[in-house]
Amino acid sequence: MRILGIETSCDETAIAVLEVKDKSKPRFRILSNVIASQAKLHAKYGGVYPSLAKREHEKNLPVVLERALKEAGEKTDLAQSVLSPSSHKPAIDAIAITHGPGLDPCLWTGVEFAKDLANKWNVPLVPIDHMEGHLLVGLLQQTNKNDKFQMTNAKTTFPAIALLVSGGHSQLVLMKGIGKYKVIGETRDDAAGECFDKTARVLGLPYPGGPAIAAAAAKIRSTKSEIRIQLPRPMMHTKDYDFSFSGLKTAVLYDYQSRPKKIQKSQEYIRAMAKEIQQAIIDVLIAKTLRAAYEYNAKSIVLGGGVAANRELRRQLRYNIQDTKYPPTGDLPKGDKILVAPPELCTDNGLMPALAGFFNLSKKKHGEALNRIAAKPNLRLN
Secondary structure, three states, rough: OOOEEOOOOOEEEEEEEEEEEEEOEEEEEEEEEEEOOOOOHHHHHOOHHHHHHHHHHHHHHHHHHHHHHHHHOOOOOOHHHHHOOOOOOOOEEEEEEEEEEEOHHHHHHHHHHHHHHHHOOOOEEEEEEEEHHHHHHEEEEOOOOEEEEEEEHHHHHHOOEEEOOOOOEEEEEEEEOOOOEEEEEEEEEOOHHHHHHHHHHHHOOOOOOHHHHHHHOOOOOOOOOOOOOOOOOOOOHHHHHHHHOHHHHHHHHHHHHHOOOOHHOOOHHHHHHHHHHHHHHHHHHHHHHHHHHOOOOEEEEEOOOHHHHHOOOOHHOOOOOOOOOOOOOOOOOOOHEEEEEEEEHHOOOEEEEEEEHHHHOHHHHOOOOOHOOOOOOOOOOO
C-alpha cells in the first residue's frame, strides 16, 4: 500500500509518499519526501509569522504535491490537474494529515487541502498527532541503500523513554509500544527550541536560532578565552521531569545587557555565549532523560524533534549513556540503544504523518467522516 503524508503544522510545507509491504512485519520504502521550507521568509521576524505561513502553505501545497507524486513515479502534468475531479487518480491508498499540535492557520490549511484530496481520490484520511510522527521516525532502521526501512524490534526497544525537543515542545514520554504513550514531563514555559530562537535574537544571530547557535559555538578555537559566562541550568535537579527555559533566556539577556557594547558585538563573546547556551540546554535535557530512563527501566532512549538534529546533543547523550556515573547504580541503555532519526528527518517532514498514518489506519479515527476532521492546535499526545 502507499500512503501520502502531509505536514503543515508550522513553517514547512512537506509531503511524502511511503510504500508499505507486509503489514504483519512492515517494511517501508520512502518513495518521495519533499519539503518547502519558509525559514528564510520568517527570518526577519525572528520566528514564524502565522498568517504569512498560512499564505505560503496555500501557495506551496499544490507544487509540493506534484513534485512528491512525480518522485514517487506518478505521471502528472500540472499540479492543478492533480486536484481536478476528472484527473487520473494516483496510486495512493490513504492520506495522513497532521492535524495538531501546531499553529492553527497552518494546520487548517493542510487539513482542508488533505480533505479535498481524500474526497476526490476516494481514499481514507487519517488525522495524525505531530508528536507521534516525531516519535516513530526515530524507530525506523534502514535495511539497505535503497531507502528501505523497518521498525526496531519491539522486544528490545520497549519500554522506552522518548525525549521530544523542538521549537514548541520539550517533552519526556514513556513509550510502552507504538501507540502506547504517556507524557511524564514537559516544558512549563519556553521549549528548548524556542529558547534557542529567543537567545539567538538577543545575540543578533539569524533565525532559526538552534542551528545558528550551534554554528557559533562550534567556532570556538580555545578554552582560554578571557570572557567567562556561567548560565543557570533551570530545574535540572528537581524531582519531576518538567522543563523550564524562560529563566535561561532571561539570564542570557541580563548578561548581554551588562556587557560593554564593544564586548556585545565581539565574535569572542557571541561564540562563548552561544556555547554556554547550548551546553546549559543540553545539560538539562540529558540529566532529566537519564533519570527517567533509570526510573522506568527503559530499554532504549528515543530522541526526536527539530532540536534532535543538534550534533552536540546527540554526541553528548551517547557519551553520557556509555560512561555516565549518574545515577550511581543500575543499568542504563547503552549507546547503541539511542534511537534517533538522521538529522534531515528530525525536522518537520511528510514522512512523519505518513508513517504514523500506517499505524493508525486500523483505528476508529480512520472511519471518521471528512467533515469531522479538524485542526487541533493544542492536541496532546496520548
